[in-house]
Amino acid sequence: MKDDGYLDLSDHDSFSKGVPHNTFERIRKEDPVCWTEEINGRGFWSITKHADILKINNNNKVFSSAKGIRIEDQTEEEYLARRTFQETDPPEHRITRMMLAPAFSQKAISNFESMIRDLAKKIVDDALENSEFDIVEKIAKQLPMMMLGRILGLPDSDLEWLVVKGDALIGNSDPEFTDHIVDKLDSSQYRFMPFRSPAALDLYDYAEKILNGEIPIDKNGVLSKVLSSNSAEKVMQPHEFKNFFCLLIAAGNDTTRYSIAMSMYQLSLNNKLIVDLKTNNYWSTCADEFIRLASPTMYFRRTATCDVEFANKKIKEGDKVILWFVSGNRDKEVFIEPHTPIISRSPNPHISFGQGGVHFCLGIWLARMEVRIILEEVVKRINKIEPLSEPTWTRSNFICGVKSLKVRIN
């Protein structure tokens, strides 16, 4: 669909050739807090400017996560069946967050640096045995899957299967990832499942096997720590664990894959970036710049808990409020040349990780490190990436990414 500046943000097809940046740009200019009609729903407020997103994200009393975090309308029953700590507000949210935070802290993740480096070297060396290949499949997809497995403590042999299921969950509107396209088929039988997806049934089943000890998990991994938590305040109940497991499989994989894919895509569009990375020391800033441009989870939703006036608009209690991080990340009031990769950009106040809110990404240190290290290992070994085809993009207004990109490497 051509982006004439007027694409429908509620329609997944509007995103099937990449993010409709012209549409977001027009909205930011003309009506940055605007009511958006929905094809299959009651409509929502689109928040498109960086400053407004930060204000709302920072006010969870008025803009709550506890009614759902994606655009889809849910009944209370559906919400309760599917919710994880990401769909709660403080103080409830804080208990699980505090339990998980140490395992994902900068310090904890720094211990994985040499493991990530070894995996990245092997992935890149294997890919470069050929000079032409799909760089998403052979490079971007591999590292996040392997690292998530190691951090969670899952057997290597199950990782590929888990990634297929994770893709089907989070890519629930893309026919390449699922036969059960959420906006085309009747998904009511799966309405109590994460992402209304049948893949969640398989992941629930797998999580059940973990709970029953039928799947061996590493004692030092996050899952084992969560299950053995003896905090009086927090013991994860089996159903909660299953939803939490689905959240991690969905959140920890595609997001980092699409950030790496965006890095590779940008290098292929402008090989001078490769020279700059080889000759200048931009390693501390480049990953964030590519993650800004990728903005893989394009939005998260909040729901107004009371009538409130915001930016001269009357938001009513119960209204859905969509924080379009992907739009805030290209706001020219904050970013000079917002559509250009400036790998030395510093500071880089992007909001791809939901910065500014209590739910800001737990995987931030892991994702940054993976993107940086794989870039280092790629750039060391090559001089040029030549695109052999146009990239293909996810069909989704929630998750954005380059799904495939055929390249020739020199």
Ligand code: HEM
């Ligand atoms: C570039 C990669 C990533 C991006 C862009 C990203 C993006 C985000 C965003 C925007 C949020 C905030 C959600 C909200 O405001 O409601 C979030 C939360 C979260 N992310 Fe990530 N994420 C990435 C990687 C990861 C990884 C690798 C993991 C785990 C291994 C992870 C786990 C989580 C979890 C558990 C939450 C919920 C935190 C909470 O509710 O307190 N993410 N992520």
